[in-house]
Amino acid sequence: MRLQKLLILIASIVGILSTFLNWFKGPFGINISGISSEDSYVAIILLIVIIVLVAIKDRVSILTGKIKIATVVLGVLNLLLGLFEIINASQTTYMGQHIVSPGIGLIIYVIASIAIIVLPFINLSQKIGTKD
Numbered sequence: 001m002r003l004q005k006l007l008i009l010i011a012s013i014v015g016i017l018s019t020f021l022n023w024f025k026g027p028f029g030i031n032i033s034g035i036s037s038e039d040s041y042v043a044i045i046l047l048i049v050i051i052v053l054v055a056i057k058d059r060v061s062i063l064t065g066k067i068k069i070a071t072v073v074l075g076v077l078n079l080l081l082g083l084f085e086i087i088n089a090s091q092t093t094y095m096g097q098h099i100v101s102p103g104i105g106l107i108i109y110v111i112a113s114i115a116i117i118v119l120p121f122i123n124l125s126q127k128i129g130t131k132d
Contacts, residue, residue: 015112021105075116
């Protein structure tokens with residue numbers, strides 16, 4: 001498997017795991033995990049599709065063509081979903097004060113989405129785990 005595909009797989013798995021972490025921090029120490037939001041199910045589905053796209057076809061070559069475009073588009077959709085959640089959380093106010101802030105899980109999710117967008121454009125052609 002190429003290093004590029006391996007890193008995209010790792011970023012996708014990290015994105016899925018981040019949905020089980022705190023996506024929002026509320027007042028009085030209330031933490032809300034991403035999995036309690038319907039949007040996290042969309043995020044998980046998008047990330048699973050990325051995993052399937054990267055792992056299913058020709059594991060020894062770098063991403064090219066339609067699979068590269070699909071991976072980037074799905075990564076952009078993930079990023080937009082994460083940014084939407086951050087903006088939504090930042091706009092929640094009570095009596096003029098912000099009461100909800102993004103949690104560590106949501107921040108990790110956005111970073112993983114950015115990695116998924118950037119990695120297909122980086123030529124990481126080293127093979128991992130194969131004799132060559």
